[in-house]
Amino acid sequence: MRRFKKLINEKLLLLVSDNQDETFYLIYERYKAALLIFAIKRVGEQVGEDLVHDVFIRMWNNRYAIDYQNDIKAYLFTALRRRIIDYLAKEDNAKDYLENLKSYASEFSFDQADEHIRVQTFRDAIFAVLRRYGPQYQAILRLRLQGYSNPEIAAQLGLSEKTVRNQYSSTLKILRSKFSSIFLFLFF
Template sequence: MADLLENLTDEELFLLVKESNRHAFTVLYDRYKKPMISYTVKKVGSAPAVDIVHDVFAKIWSHRDRIGQKEKLSWYLFHVLRNRIIDFIGKTKHNSVYLDTLDVDDMDRFDNSTDHKVRVELFLNEIESELARFNPNAMTIIKRHLQGYKNQEIAEELNLTEKTIRNEKSKILKFLKSRYTGYLLISLLIS
């Protein structure tokens, strides 16, 4: 049974998890446990890392029937893990030191496997197709915004008014935030 499940995508496995399939849950756990623990160790040290990752998976299992799937499961897991790390850090004395280390760029180091790179590429393609709903400059506007360009600089590059850039950017960001996890979206668009 486990061999058959190994060949399923994360999303297919998660559908089985939502149906209370413990074998599918174990496959997902085995697939993500190591990189999640490795990431967590870098943020809070080795002592609490395993417990934090176990807490994430316990939360996933206990809320499996209520979890929607707007984004890819790997992104969802990272988001839950990041929130759990922040909760943990908030309860420690040295929270400001640790909070400074939680960069959105860390998602790139979360999993460097070929599978992860393919998922990132698919996610970027999905975002680009979502941005096709807007004007042809939407992707450029968002990328430049996230790279720190000012509205005036973007306007000059695209030969548009600053007000147009501001309005377009606002509409696009509002739409993307409603569809995707903000931190993950930003880390992908910057790269």
């Protein structure tokens, strides 16, 4: 490992992409502290550590495909910034979802059997509306309801991720125009 310590970043990147785990560890040691400080200031210690480790894990897993443009520091900080933004967006959405779900639950109470029938009836109504727009919209929605992500749906249906994202967005717009927002909120 000592033989790698004096290497410049460009050489280290070449060695990492050649599957040299010692050089990856050296990059990790060089930039870990600065990345942690950056993350902890924005999201706290526990989450910051998780996000920094996630950035390094993704870097290692994608070491053959990443274009560092000879600036590993810029790549790492950009990747961390994106992970922080994603985390904060999910955190805000999760809080909003839970608050709305609590208010909905306090307004309405259903017996479980009755609720199951209502859910199934509502899903049937949704797919009846989507039949007018084609089977691809229905397939995307079914897979989303089963918990698949956009990349997984794209792979299953042989579409681009952008197509899946656009068609899912179009589907939600169609459904919002046809149904009450509160019901859509429960399913999507």
